[in-house]
Amino acid sequence: MARPKIALIGAGQIxxxxxxxxxxxxxxxxxxxxIAEGTPEGKALDIAESGPSEGFDATLKGTQSYADIxxxxxxxxxxxVPRKPGMxxxxxxxxxxxxxxxxxxxxRDNAPDAFVICITNPLDAMxxxxxxxxxxxxxxxxxxxxxxxxxxxxxxxxTEFNVSMKDVTAFVLGGHGDTMVPxxxxxxxxxxxxxxxxxxGWTTQEKLDGIVQRTRDGGAEIVGxxxxxxxxxxxxxxxxxxxxxxxxxxxxxxxCAAYCDGVLGLKGMYVGVPTVIGAGGIERIIDIKxxxxxxxxxxxxxxxxxxxxEACKGIDSSLA
Ligand code: A3D
Numbered sequence: 001m002a003r004p005k006i007a008l009i010g011a012g013q014i015x016x017x018x019x020x021x022x023x024x025x026x027x028x029x030x031x032x033x034x035i036a037e038g039t040p041e042g043k044a045l046d047i048a049e050s051g052p053s054e055g056f057d058a059t060l061k062g063t064q065s066y067a068d069i070x071x072x073x074x075x076x077x078x079x080x081v082p083r084k085p086g087m088x089x090x091x092x093x094x095x096x097x098x099x100x101x102x103x104x105x106x107x108r109d110n111a112p113d114a115f116v117i118c119i120t121n122p123l124d125a126m127x128x129x130x131x132x133x134x135x136x137x138x139x140x141x142x143x144x145x146x147x148x149x150x151x152x153x154x155x156x157x158x159t160e161f162n163v164s165m166k167d168v169t170a171f172v173l174g175g176h177g178d179t180m181v182p183x184x185x186x187x188x189x190x191x192x193x194x195x196x197x198x199x200x201g202w203t204t205q206e207k208l209d210g211i212v213q214r215t216r217d218g219g220a221e222i223v224g225x226x227x228x229x230x231x232x233x234x235x236x237x238x239x240x241x242x243x244x245x246x247x248x249x250x251x252x253x254x255x256c257a258a259y260c261d262g263v264l265g266l267k268g269m270y271v272g273v274p275t276v277i278g279a280g281g282i283e284r285i286i287d288i289k290x291x292x293x294x295x296x297x298x299x300x301x302x303x304x305x306x307x308x309x310e311a312c313k314g315i316d317s318s319l320a
Pocket of ligand 1: 009012015033034035036039079080081082083092102103119120144145176229230231232235
């Protein structure tokens with residue numbers, strides 16, 4: 001059987017890391033696409049030259065031609081611009097919307113059967129626009145944010161409790177932005193919910209609130225430290241987890257920006273929700289019941305995403 005083909009649209013910081021991880025994990029042959037001449041070719045060759053030492057079997061190709069992504073099984077999209085200090089994700093909307101148009105059309109014409117994972121910010125609006133421009137089925141187009149946001153939450157919690165990250169699960173809902181909703185009630189250490197751990201004296205409510213806020217600000221914390229761009233190691237790892245779930249039909253339960261129509265009280269929009277990812281793409285969305293407070297936070301986040309989608313429609317009339 002031929003190896004799967006993984007197309008990475010955007011060969012910047014995240015794109016290069018995705019290529020390296022996909023090769024190391026032997027997920028398939030990798031095509032790196034970018035408009036910046038030399039960048040995808042250089043990164044592809046550099047990673048391929050690490051193959052003999054690492055011992056992986058995967059080919060890597062860099063390109064400026066969409067024809068090279070033909071027949072891709074997975075496309076991961078990072079094309080666009082990242083944040084600089086002082087910028088919000090929403091400041092990227094105008095530039096990245098134009099990029100989504102060319103990328104969406106490139107995927108539509110060359111890899112219409114692919115499972116598409118968008119990473120470009122502002123995530124929830126860009127994945128919506130990418131789906132509109134590509135015309136692919138909704139269940140085959142999703143956005144990576146929840147896996148990263150919950151990984152950040154898990155990291156902070158495991159550090160606070162001094163336990164293995166493997167035993168910490170975390171649940172994050174809503175748009176990928178300042179309004180994201182980390183749900184403490186559904187986040188656990190080996191099944192014990194966070195509010196119970198507060199009662200047991202493992203931490204204080206004040207510290208837990210601080211961790212929730214640090215999770216919401218997790219992207220900005222890295223931007224502030226790096227100064228020249230945004231996070232890329234953990235975002236790439238998160239998207240690879242989703243790609244692997246699709247390619248190996250793992251039926252992983254992962255939070256991601258998925259098309260919600262008739263679930264969680266939503267009508268036809270992309271937002272971060274718990275999903276099941278398998279060979280069918282987004283196979284199921286878990287329609288959880290929220291408390292009044294959680295629902296209010298979620299509604300606030302949903303409204304922020306709706307505002308960005310409306311802004312996209314204002315910029316590109318073909319989306320209206
Ligand atoms: P960067 O290193 O700048 O890479 C972006 C690449 O896109 C560059 O190599 C550009 O040449 C390329 N590019 C620009 N326009 C096009 C085009 N039309 N077609 C193809 N390639 C193009 O950025 P990065 O890799 O650090 O980040 C990529 C995106 O991911 C940004 O929008 C970030 O904001 C976003 N991001 C999202 C998350 C989430 O959790 C959702 C986390 C971190 C970064």
